[in-house]
Amino acid sequence: TCLHECLQELLCIFGTGDLGRSLGQRLIQAGYRLVYGSRRPHSCGPLPPGTQVADHEAAAQSAQLIFLCVHREHYDFLESLTPQLKGKVVVDVSNNLKRDLYPEANAEHLQRLIPGAHVVKAFNTLSAWALQNGPSDANRQVYLCGNRTEAKQAVAETATKLGFTVVDRGSLSAARELEDSPLQLFPDWRLPMRLTVGLTAFFFLYVVIRDVIYAYVEQRKDISFRIMVSLANKVFPIVSLIMLSLCYLPGIMAACLQLSRGTKYKRFPDWLDRWMLCRKQLGLVSLAFASLHVLYTLIIPIRYYVRYRLAAITISQIRENKTTAFDTTMAWRTDSYYSMGVLGFGLFLLLGISSLPSVSNILSWREFSFIQSKLGYLTLFICTFHTYLYGWDKFLHLASYKWFTPPSYMLCLIVPSAVLLLKMLLLLPCVDKRLTRIRQGWERADPEDGTRKSLLT
């Protein structure tokens, strides 16, 4: 053969489907020679230019590295190719449609079918689409695992030539994890989502019963239309405020635990660890709900119900030839209420922006913790204050407690008020000093005792 051909390595792809074609195209562009192995080498449709097609045996014979772009259900045909595959590197790119479909990972199953070959699991987290478009920023990594280092190296070299960054995940027993990873559905969001749905459902039911059903039972008035805007605009801010406090509660609990244990070298309970790890998600949901609250508030003036009421009041005043006096207290109250709302939301946006990876990456650790902690508590304080201003003097009025239940916003204030109160206690000089001593490891530092350092330092 000519020198030119010998310099370029010959690779093989089994299967001429979507992934086989996309991968082949990329390999050709990267300068490899390529032979496809197909069941029907003469009628498999258009393939990337410059490639050859052969039957499985001939194709396997000619190459050292074989990409298996065939679904797992069809792996059985490989058994008859055992002699041709001996000592070859076979790359398993397969994914499953569901978790736990098979007792064994696809790649491990493959290794058992062809024990003489070296199976490497790789590329399964990429889509045919991503391969065709070339590596982009968000999709640069190729995970691989396998039992033989030389085999992994050969695959890693190819992936690098295609422009991907290779992450070695160890032996073939990691294949299961790699196969499960494309099937994951927002694993970090599970706990925050459950909390959101639970809180939203609870407060929605609460306001429906307390406002709509109460009005119907006591006064025979049908105000069910209020569900669409008024009640939504109660539930969203309430859930938002509670979620924001729940962002800060685990940090406070951790501090209390450290204070009572007198050391930071003891592992936190699992639920607290999990809670701490989803603080960012809690904050983002809270921000989303706060934004909804802002939008719902902005549409109040264009609501039919509001315009009708305003016109009715004006007309009745004209008829009776009366003017209500300007109430300065009312002006102060509503203005401060709105002002706190706008300020709180502005700070909240700042928190959200600074948690974006591209922004937080350019902040030093101190800057980041200043924004997320100091400004975070300030946001929580202002939003809580905003809610207290909304209640104003209603807290002491018996009439606000219909059927002996507090209005929903008073109920929700319990959580943020408790968080802020606890935080203030932690800021007391004597408590703060002791906590610093514990966190510096000066107090009963006992590394033998705990398995892991705390997340908070």
Ligand SMILES: NC(=O)C1=CN([C@@H]2O[C@H](COP(=O)(O)OP(=O)(O)OC[C@H]3O[C@@H](n4cnc5c(N)ncnc54)[C@H](OP(=O)(O)O)[C@@H]3O)[C@@H](O)[C@H]2O)C=CC1
């Ligand atoms: N499509 C994607 O985006 C991704 C796919 N994958 C994985 O890649 C593999 C292939 O996927 P994809 O290309 O989409 O699938 P396709 O169905 O498009 O192609 C599969 C190919 O396998 C071959 N084949 C089918 N039946 C048999 C059989 N009984 N015996 C031997 N070969 C057979 C055929 O090629 P021929 O007719 O030439 O023999 C066929 O073209 C799968 O394991 C999938 O999980 C992984 C990541 C992304």
Ligand SMILES: [Cu+2]
């Ligand atoms: Cu508000």
